[in-house]
Amino acid sequence: MVGLKPPEVPPTAAMKFVSAGMAGCIADLCTFPLDTAKVRLQIQGEVRIPRTISSVEYRGVLGTLSTMVRTEGARSLYSGLAAGLQRQMSFASIRIGLYDSVKQLYTPKGTENTGMATRLLAGCTTGAVAVACAQPTDVVKVRFQASGAQSDSARRYSGTVDAYRTIAREEGIRGLWRGMLPNIARNAIINCGELVTYDLLKDALLRARLMTDNIPCHFVAAFGAGFCATVVASPVDVVKTRYMNSSPGQYRNALSCLLALLMQDGPTGLYKGFVPSFLRLGSWNVVMFVSYEQLQRAVALARPA
Numbered sequence: 057m058v059g060l061k062p063p064e065v066p067p068t069a070a071m072k073f074v075s076a077g078m079a080g081c082i083a084d085l086c087t088f089p090l091d092t093a094k095v096r097l098q099i100q101g102e103v104r105i106p107r108t109i110s111s112v113e114y115r116g117v118l119g120t121l122s123t124m125v126r127t128e129g130a131r132s133l134y135s136g137l138a139a140g141l142q143r144q145m146s147f148a149s150i151r152i153g154l155y156d157s158v159k160q161l162y163t164p165k166g167t168e169n170t171g172m173a174t175r176l177l178a179g180c181t182t183g184a185v186a187v188a189c190a191q192p193t194d195v196v197k198v199r200f201q202a203s204g205a206q207s208d209s210a211r212r213y214s215g216t217v218d219a220y221r222t223i224a225r226e227e228g229i230r231g232l233w234r235g236m237l238p239n240i241a242r243n244a245i246i247n248c249g250e251l252v253t254y255d256l257l258k259d260a261l262l263r264a265r266l267m268t269d270n271i272p273c274h275f276v277a278a279f280g281a282g283f284c285a286t287v288v289a290s291p292v293d294v295v296k297t298r299y300m301n302s303s304p305g306q307y308r309n310a311l312s313c314l315l316a317l318l319m320q321d322g323p324t325g326l327y328k329g330f331v332p333s334f335l336r337l338g339s340w341n342v343v344m345f346v347s348y349e350q351l352q353r354a355v356a357l358a359r360p361a
Contacts, residue, residue: 058270059349063356071359073153075351080148083344084140089133090336091140093120095201097329098297117332136200138216143193151186151243152348155251158182175252183247187240192232194239195300196220202301227304235299238310242292249285250341254278271346278345282338290333291326 067075084091096114114120124132159178163170187194196219203212213219223231257277258269267273299313307313317325 058268058272059346060353060357062269063353065356067352067356069154069157071355072156072352073149075348075355076151076153077145077149079344079348079351080144080152081141082347083340084137084144086343087336087340088137088140089121090117090332090339092124092133092135092201093117094329094332094336095198095297095301096120096124097332098294099202099301100328117335120332135203136197136216139193139197139200139219142216143190143197146193147186147190148344150189151182151247152251152344154185155179155182155247172252172256175255176248179248179251180244182251183243183245184240186247187236187243191236191239192220192223195223195232195234198297198300202297231304234302235296235310238292238296238299238313242289242296245292246285246289246337249288250281253284254281254341254345257281271350274346274349275342278341279338281345282341283334285341286330286334286337289337290330293333294326294328 093114097120100114114123121133155178158181159170159175162174162177162181196213196216199212199219200216213222220232227234254277257280258273261267261273261277262269267276295310295314295317298317299307299310302313307316321328
């Protein structure tokens with residue numbers, strides 16, 4: 057199966073915007089348990105969590121998933137999914153759906169080929185704007201994913217809406233944007249790692265005529281983009297996750313969180329949860345980009361002539 061063929065008239069910016077949000081939601085639905093496992097492995101061993109014999113220990117991706125199912129139930133794998141989908145509808149729509157438009161905006165008129173610097177600048181721009189808009193949904197998602205099995209009375213939040221309300225009341229509006237700076241850094245890096253790598257790989261495959269513009273080509277380019285993004289973004293991702301999940305006053309800022317992590321775990325701590333990060337980000341990229349390309353084409357074909 058090679059999927060839908062590229063339409064004769066390219067999709068509009070609005071079509072890409074909507075398609076990117078929908079593709080992000082589809083990818084999240086498929087890979088959310090891996091994201092939850094990544095969060096649990098990243099926060100494991102935090103200073104504020106006592107390391108006792110009775111504490112739950114997560115070992116590897118499959119071990120983390122099986123432990124969660126055994127101790128918390130299968131639903132725990134999708135804890136925070138509502139916030140995750142809300143995040144994708146705003147976050148993916150901006151950072152992915154507007155990438156081509158911003159890239160064209162930065163490309164000098166009359167230039168046939170878009171340079172690397174222009175692609176990187178476009179990726180950083182859409183990534184930063186997306187974080188500024190979607191940060192509260194990311195904070196709530198991480199906190200739900202990080203929470204273990206608890207009774208109803210012990211839970212921090214009763215639901216997604218209550219989480220937004222409680223964080224704003226107890227920590228102020230700034231609490232909803234906790235960790236925004238490391239998240240901007242993370243997503244600027246990831247956006248460049250994903251979109252620019254995907255863009256370059258896809259262009260290279262098509263120019264060399266190794267593949268045609270179809271699903272196998274999108275799969276290969278997306279897989280490479282996922283691996284590249286994981287390698288460059290894992291350190292920032294670990295710091296972001298810990299800082300977002302921290303209690304008020306635990307860390308002065310993201311830098312103090314980074315220093316505490318390095319003092320406790322050393323440089324290897326920056327790559328905690330790397331395997332689930334790659335499994336999640338790699339599979340997420342494959343599902344998202346394949347879905348995105350097909351949704352764009354489906355919407356373009358469905359529009360009135």
